[in-house]
Amino acid sequence: MGRAFHLARFELKRYFADRADLAFGIALPIVLFAVMTGALGEDAGFRATMHVADLDGGSIAHRILERVEDSEVITVRRYTRDELADALGRTAILTGFVIPPGFSASIDSGIPASIIVEQRGSGGSEGQIVAGAVREASHEAVSAIELRRAVGALTSDSAGDERLDEAVQQLLAEVHIRPLVEVVTEPMHVPEASELDRLLAGIIVMFLLFSATLSARALIAERRSGTLERLVTTQLSPGELFIGKFLAGVGRATVQSFLLLGLAFAVLGVAGPLAFLQCLILALVVAATVTSVGLVVAALARTDEQAAISAVLVTMVMSMFGGTFFPTTGAGWLEVLSRFSLNTYAVDAFMGLFSGTGHLPDQGPELAVLSGVAIAGLAIARTMFRVSSSPLQS
Amino acid sequence: METYLQAEALAKHFDGVAAVEDVSFVIHTKEIFGLLGPNGAGKTTTIRMLSTILAPDSGDVRIGGHSAVREGDEVRKRIGVCPQELALYPELSAFDNLVFFGRMNGLPGRAAKARARALLAETGLDDRGGEAVKKYSGGMKRRVNIAIALMNRPKLLFLDEPTVGIDPQSRNKIFETVLGLRDEGTTVLYTTHYMEEADRLCDRIGIMDRGRIIAVGTPAELKRQVGDPGKTTLEEVFLRLTGRSLRD
Numbered sequence: 001m002g003r004a005f006h007l008a009r010f011e012l013k014r015y016f017a018d019r020a021d022l023a024f025g026i027a028l029p030i031v032l033f034a035v036m037t038g039a040l041g042e043d044a045g046f047r048a049t050m051h052v053a054d055l056d057g058g059s060i061a062h063r064i065l066e067r068v069e070d071s072e073v074i075t076v077r078r079y080t081r082d083e084l085a086d087a088l089g090r091t092a093i094l095t096g097f098v099i100p101p102g103f104s105a106s107i108d109s110g111i112p113a114s115i116i117v118e119q120r121g122s123g124g125s126e127g128q129i130v131a132g133a134v135r136e137a138s139h140e141a142v143s144a145i146e147l148r149r150a151v152g153a154l155t156s157d158s159a160g161d162e163r164l165d166e167a168v169q170q171l172l173a174e175v176h177i178r179p180l181v182e183v184v185t186e187p188m189h190v191p192e193a194s195e196l197d198r199l200l201a202g203i204i205v206m207f208l209l210f211s212a213t214l215s216a217r218a219l220i221a222e223r224r225s226g227t228l229e230r231l232v233t234t235q236l237s238p239g240e241l242f243i244g245k246f247l248a249g250v251g252r253a254t255v256q257s258f259l260l261l262g263l264a265f266a267v268l269g270v271a272g273p274l275a276f277l278q279c280l281i282l283a284l285v286v287a288a289t290v291t292s293v294g295l296v297v298a299a300l301a302r303t304d305e306q307a308a309i310s311a312v313l314v315t316m317v318m319s320m321f322g323g324t325f326f327p328t329t330g331a332g333w334l335e336v337l338s339r340f341s342l343n344t345y346a347v348d349a350f351m352g353l354f355s356g357t358g359h360l361p362d363q364g365p366e367l368a369v370l371s372g373v374a375i376a377g378l379a380i381a382r383t384m385f386r387v388s389s390s391p392l393q394s
Numbered sequence: 395m396e397t398y399l400q401a402e403a404l405a406k407h408f409d410g411v412a413a414v415e416d417v418s419f420v421i422h423t424k425e426i427f428g429l430l431g432p433n434g435a436g437k438t439t440t441i442r443m444l445s446t447i448l449a450p451d452s453g454d455v456r457i458g459g460h461s462a463v464r465e466g467d468e469v470r471k472r473i474g475v476c477p478q479e480l481a482l483y484p485e486l487s488a489f490d491n492l493v494f495f496g497r498m499n500g501l502p503g504r505a506a507k508a509r510a511r512a513l514l515a516e517t518g519l520d521d522r523g524g525e526a527v528k529k530y531s532g533g534m535k536r537r538v539n540i541a542i543a544l545m546n547r548p549k550l551l552f553l554d555e556p557t558v559g560i561d562p563q564s565r566n567k568i569f570e571t572v573l574g575l576r577d578e579g580t581t582v583l584y585t586t587h588y589m590e591e592a593d594r595l596c597d598r599i600g601i602m603d604r605g606r607i608i609a610v611g612t613p614a615e616l617k618r619q620v621g622d623p624g625k626t627t628l629e630e631v632f633l634r635l636t637g638r639s640l641r642d
C-alpha cells in the first residue's frame with residue numbers, strides 16, 4: 001500500500017509541474033467566478049451603491065439620501081418596492097433599503113421612524129458599509145430637527161435656566177436612547193437558493209468533472225510513452241497502481257475544490273465557517289466520484305482523441321442536465337433527465353450548504369448517489385483497466 | 395555454464411498475425427546476449443514477454459528459476475527493463491524519475507535517493523540531474539532511460555536498442571556501463587541494429603527473422619558459418635542469414 005501512496009504523491013507532483021493543467025483546473029474557474037460575480041453580484045471597486053425604495057418621498061427622506069450621496073463613494077439608486085424585491089430575489093443585489101410611507105411626517109412630529117434594510121445572508125460587505133453610511137447620514141439629517149424641537153420647547157415654555165437645562169438634558173438622553181431615525185436590519189427569509197449559489201456550485205462541480213475526465217488523457221499518454229508498461233515491470237501490483245491513480249485523482253480534485261470553495265467563501269461570503277467545513281467534506285465525496293468517472297474514461301478510451309471527446313461529452317451533458325446553468329426542478333422531462341446527471345446531486349448538495357441553513361446529514365440521498373457512482377465507477381474502471389493499448393496485453 | 399534465462403517455444407500473435415513463433419533460447423549467467431534481427435523481426439515482442447509485460451500465447455520463460463507466466467512477481471524482483479522507446483516523465487527531473495521507479499521497485503526513500511545519485515554520477519548526469527528531462531539532449535535521455543532500469547540492481551537487464559540516435563561519446567559511455575555491469579555479475583539481453591556494436595559487446599548472439607530465431611552462437615561461431623571468421627564481419631553474416639529484402 002505504501003507504493004500506492006507514493007505513486008499518488010508522484011502523480012500530484014506531476015500535476016503541479018504541468019502549468020496548462022493548473023491553469024485549466026484552477027485559474028479558469030476563478031476567472032469564470034470573477035466574471036459571474038461581476039455580472040450577477042455586487043459592483044466591483046471602491047464605489048458602493050445604496051439600493052433604495054423611497055416610499056415616503058418626504059423632505060427628511062430626501063435630505064438623508066442627499067447626504068448619503070454627498071459622501072461621493074456611495075451612489076443612490078432608486079427602485080419601486082417591487083423592483084427592489086425583484087432585484088433582491090435575483091441576487092442582483094444583496095442589500096436593499098426601504099423608506100416606509102409617512103417616514104418624514106412621523107419624524108416631523110417627533111415620533112421615531114425606521115429605514116428598513118433588507119438583506120440576503122450577511123448582506124455582503126458592501127451592504128454593511130452602505131448601512132453604516134445611511135445610519136450616519138440619518139443622524140446628521142435629523143440633528144437639525146432635534147435642535148428645532150428643542151428650541152421650540154424652549155420658546156413655548158418660558159421657564160427659568162434650570163428647567164431649560166433639564167429639558168435639553170432630557171431631550172439629549174432621549175435622542176441617545178431612542179434616536180429619531182433608526183436603521184433596522186431585517187434578514188430576509190430566502191425560500192430558494194440563489195442563482196449565484198447555483199452557478200458557483202455548478203461551476204465548481206463542472207470543473208472538477210472536466211479536470212478528472214480530461215486527466216484520462218494523461219493515462220493514455222502514459223500508455224503511449226511506455227511509462228505505464230515500465231511500471232508493470234516493477235514490483236507495483238496492478239491493484240496498487242489503480243489505487244495510486246485513484247488517490248492522486250481524489251487528492252487533485254480536493255486541492256482544486258479547496259481553492260475554489262475557499263475563494264467562494266472568502267470573497268463572496270457565501271456562508272459561515274461551519275458551512276465551509278461541510279462543503280469540504282462534500283467536496284471529498286464529489287472528488288472520489290469524478291475521479292472514478294475519469295478512470296472509467298481512461299480505462300475505456302484507446303486514443304487521445306477518444307479520451308478528449310469523452311471528457312468533453314461527459315462533462316457537457318452532465319453539466320447541462322445537472323442544473324449548472326438553469327434549475328431543472330419542475331421542468332418535466334428535463335427533471336427526469338437531470339436525475340441521470342451526477343452533477344444534479346453534487347450541485348443540490350452544495351447549494352444546500354451554501355445557503356448556510358443546510359447540514360451535511362440532510363444531503364444524505366445526494367451523498368448516497370455520489371458514493372454509489374464512485375464505487376460503481378471504480379469497479380468498472382478496475383475491471384476494464386488495461387496497461388497497454390494493444391488488444392492482447394495480459 | 396549456468397543458465398539464467400530459458401525461453402521455451404514462445405509464441406505471440408497480434409490480430410492473427412504471428413509476431414513471435416516458436417522462439418527458444420537460453421542466456422547464461424553473467425553473459426551479454428545479443429538479439430539481432432531486421433525491423434519487425436519480433437525482438438521487442440520477445441522482450442515484452444520475457445519481462446512479464448505481455449503474456450505469451452503459448453510457451454514459457456524461466457528466469458532465475460521462476461516462470462515469467464505464473465510467477466511474475468518473483469521474476470520482476472530480478473529484472474530491469476530499458477525499453478526501446480524512451481519511457482520517462484519528461485516534465486520531471488532525472489532524479490525524480492529515478493527515485494520514483496526505485497520506490498516502485500520497493501526501495502525505501504533514502505536508499506532510492508542514494509541509488510539515484512550514484513546512477514546519475516555513473517551515467518555522467520550528476521550536474522544536470524535536477525533539471526526537467528524534457529530539456530535534455532537525446533543522448534542524456536537515453537542514459538536516463540537506462541539508469542532507471544538499473545535502480546533495483548537487477549540480476550537480468552533487458553536493453554532494447556539502448557544506443558539509437560546518440561553520439562559516439564554517449565554510446566561509449568553506455569558500452570562502459572554495460573561491460574561494467576557484466577563484470578559485476580549482471581546478465582544482459584541486448585538488442586541493436588549496429589552490428590559492430592554487437593560484435594564488440596556480446597558474448598553470444600541470437601539472430602531473429604520473421605518471428606523466429608534462425609541462428610545462435612558466439613560472434614566467431616556465427617562468422618564461421620559464413621566464411622573465414624578473421625575476414626568476415628557480423629554484418630555480412632546478418633545479411634547472408636536474413637537476406638537483402640526490405641521488411642517494413
Ligand SMILES: Nc1ncnc2c1ncn2[C@@H]1O[C@H](COP(=O)(O)OP(=O)(O)OP(=O)(O)O)[C@@H](O)[C@H]1O
Pocket residue numbers: 390391408409412413431432433434435436437438439440478
Ligand atoms: N501491439 C501490437 N499490435 C499489433 N502488432 C504488433 C504489436 N506489437 C508488435 N506488432 C507486430 O509484431 C511484429 C514484431 O514487432 P516487434 O516490435 O517485436 O519487432 P522488432 O524486432 O522489435 O522490430 P524493430 O527492430 O523495428 O524494433 C511486427 O510486425 C509488428 O508490427
Ligand SMILES: [Mg+2]
Pocket residue numbers: 437438439478554
Ligand atoms: Mg523493437
